[in-house]
Amino acid sequence: MAFSIKISLNENLYLRDPQESELGKKIIQHGILLIDDIGFESFNFKKLAKRINSTEASIYRYFENKHMLLIYLVSWYWEWLGYLIEIKTLNVVNPRKKLEIIISTFVSASMENPAIEYVNESTLHQIVISESSKAYHTKDVDDKNEKGFFLNYKGMLGKVAKVILEVNPNFPYPIALASNLFEMTNNQIYFSEHLPRLTDIKNKKNKYAEIEKMLEYFVNKMLN
Amino acid sequence: MAFSIKISLNENLYLRDPQESELGKKIIQHGILLIDDIGFESFNFKKLAKRINSTEASIYRYFENKHMLLIYLVSWYWEWLGYLIEIKTLNVVNPRKKLEIIISTFVSASMENPAIEYVNESTLHQIVISESSKAYHTKDVDDKNEKGFFLNYKGMLGKVAKVILEVNPNFPYPIALASNLFEMTNNQIYFSEHLPRLTDIKNKKNKYAEIEKMLEYFVNKMLN
DNA sequence: TTTAAAATGATAGCAATACTATCACGGATT
DNA sequence: AATCCGTGATAGTATTGCTATCATTTTAAA
Numbered sequence A, B: 001m002a003f004s005i006k007i008s009l010n011e012n013l014y015l016r017d018p019q020e021s022e023l024g025k026k027i028i029q030h031g032i033l034l035i036d037d038i039g040f041e042s043f044n045f046k047k048l049a050k051r052i053n054s055t056e057a058s059i060y061r062y063f064e065n066k067h068m069l070l071i072y073l074v075s076w077y078w079e080w081l082g083y084l085i086e087i088k089t090l091n092v093v094n095p096r097k098k099l100e101i102i103i104s105t106f107v108s109a110s111m112e113n114p115a116i117e118y119v120n121e122s123t124l125h126q127i128v129i130s131e132s133s134k135a136y137h138t139k140d141v142d143d144k145n146e147k148g149f150f151l152n153y154k155g156m157l158g159k160v161a162k163v164i165l166e167v168n169p170n171f172p173y174p175i176a177l178a179s180n181l182f183e184m185t186n187n188q189i190y191f192s193e194h195l196p197r198l199t200d201i202k203n204k205k206n207k208y209a210e211i212e213k214m215l216e217y218f219v220n221k222m223l224n
Numbered sequence C: 001t002t003t004a005a006a007a008t009g010a011t012a013g014c015a016a017t018a019c020t021a022t023c024a025c026g027g028a029t030t
Numbered sequence D: 001a002a003t004c005c006g007t008g009a010t011a012g013t014a015t016t017g018c019t020a021t022c023a024t025t026t027t028a029a030a
Helices: A022-038 A046-049 A056-060 A066-089 A095-112 A121-131 A141-148 A151-167 A174-194 A208-223 B022-038 B045-050 B054-060 B066-089 B093-111 B121-131 B142-147 B151-167 B174-196 B207-223
Strands: none
Touching: A022 A046, A022 A066, A022 A121, A046 A056, A066 A121, A066 A208, A095 A121, A095 A151, A095 A174, A095 A208, A121 A174, A141 B151, A141 B174, A174 B142, A174 B174, A174 B207, A208 B207, B022 B045, B022 B066, B022 B121, B045 B054, B054 B093, B054 B174, B066 B093, B066 B121, B066 B151, B093 B121, B093 B151, B093 B174, B093 B207, B151 B174, B174 B207
């Protein structure tokens, strides 16, 4: 059974809400698959249009350009993670346990959770790992930030920072630890896949479990 | 007085060695300034050519494309950092002190060190902060990695990992800590400048000192 | 059920980008 | 004096990143 939640995203992210139409959903669905397939640099709306039997012009009616689509997709992921963290920790009292859940969500949420039909979370996670830094490393960040494009990121990390403070109310850098935890997760996954000499995670097949273990080690050291 | 070292970089990074000619040095010098100025996305060889009163074709004789120039520049930075770490820790015996030096080098090397005339290290650091993730987040990482394009990164982090092990020989994730330390430094600088809600560093004017303090706090917690 | 409105498709076009090719020039090398 | 090398000048080409227009289909309202 699939969730029938609607992920709620800043409406400045799109020109027309893609969650409201068949074409929109196809853009999301195949946008994810195609970006993952050929990489964000070679991805463009013409290729996507061809893939979904539509036209470039139609896709431009939903998103200003491919960069906005990327921001939309990673925002979707951020929001979805925040939502998962919320429900998974809802009935947990022990804050350390909550933090374990968060780490495991960061590492492998995409593999164990029911999906919105048209979003392949696992592929989306791959995009977040490989491409999400491009969403905010751009000359007009400040502009985009003012328009609220990164609110989902901030919101999700805010929840994590709250739990960090529950574990240790005196910890002086809760947000930095939260953002670092998330970035580190994705970096270490990427490094272990592509640049193994930048990480200690060597075992390719147990990769995710090992990264989870490592992150727990880091966090526990930090918060003691 | 400027150093007269020559930063040694993998010769697959370029078509013609830019350190060997006036035009090459101009490409490096103004490449850095122009990328910083307009951002990597809008940067191109035509604009750079115009800026240095040369031609597109001439620049293409040095670098295959702008992406290769970016890899060259960040490799330059990585190598330069490694070199600085080396000489700054050479006569230091206490490994904790060494690690402090490394952190301070990560944060603010670019502000206190003599320069190779045609490289503005401070601007280059800004580029590393804003654009370096694009150097290795690309569909052909594995290819590029095989060609040795990221050896300077690995080499520099290797030195850091070694010091981490000197501080605590039982620490199980020295490379991950090293890479995370470097990435975190640049992320936190970027966040504090552009996305302040993703960090705890609020004080804009004392930013660098505060980030340094934070990183030391993190590392000390980690290695105890 | 008809009628209007909205969304999509089809096609065209245009300025900019990311190159590649060719040739001419000038300075250094032998 | 001949030649080689690096650079400049110019041109050209395929692709990208859009925008515009109009015809057609789908949807929703009257």
